[in-house]
Amino acid sequence: MTHPIFAKWPAQHHDRLQLFGAPTPNGVKVSIMLEETGLPYEAHRVDIMANESHDPAFVALNPNGKIPAIYDPDGPGGKPLALFESGAILIYLADKTGQFLPADPGARYQAIQWLMWQMGGAGPIFGQLGFFHKFAGRDYEDKRPRDRYAAESARLLGVLDARLDGRAWIMGEDYSIADISLLGWVRNLIGFYDAAEIVGFDRFKHVQAWLDRGLARPAVQRGLVVCAT
Known part of the structure; x- marks a missing residue:
């Protein structure tokens, strides 16, 4: 994985979706969704009290400097996808897994x-x-x-x-x-x-x-x- 985020938060499982978050109300939306879907993932804690969400490595993933954010090595078309905003991530994970969003x-x-x-x-x-x-x-x-x-x-x-x-x-x-x-x-x-x-x-x-x-x-x-x- 060559994304700048991994210079500070190295991935141990390069084939898994990578979560960068904290246990805030916005952060737990994505971690709950990942647990509910059973999708394999690797979690990285971003210490927001230490201002890590404004570290250049994180800002390279989310220019808004807020958690959560994800990096999926197996995104649409098999290409990597970096994504921020918890609502967008929920929709993406629902579409990726076919769970928790009605098909109708x-x-x-x-x-x-x-x-x-x-x-x-x-x-x-x-x-x-x-x-x-x-x-x-x-x-x-x-x-x-x-x-x-x-x-x-x-x-x-x-x-x-x-x-x-x-x-x-x-x-x-x-x-x-x-x-x-x-x-x-x-x-x-x-x-x-x-x-x-x-x-x-x-x-x-x-x-x-x-x-x-x-x-x-x-x-x-x-x-x-x-x-x-």
Whole structure:
């Protein structure tokens, strides 16, 4: 493998897909997906607290300097593929393995729309609430930013709760990349971000049951700790 990424994170198994990540809500999307599909892969921890995602070797793989990213030596047409953005990676892995994305075109686009809903809404909003509720932003005297993100997080949870009414998973009976994209974010919101009370999480019974089902999956449990050390 000649990609610059391997100068800092050498591959031991050159025939396997290479994952570069960390156990963040975005990072675990890809590790969970890889565990769910059973696709052979090699994981490399990128220490984001040490700013490794801005190392020139990593930026050569992802110019945006964010985890996760992958390098697949057996990409489309048998050619290597470097790919970043967790949502794009989920779609790619679903297409590569034929798993967790409906084959029916209409259902496929519905699943992708929920993935985009997570990417553009739930993820960024939950993350901002985490900043203002638990991290540096909590020291701000003006609580309007925190309250704004708390209210919007609660609204988004309500949207998800309504979608899950009468459904085991976002797409119904079939677990999909839509679920995989959201499990880590909802888990973080009520766990690591300690925001269950401020968003009134107890109101969202369907989301609670869905999260419990998701976290009970062995592949999810394995994926949550990939790249942790």
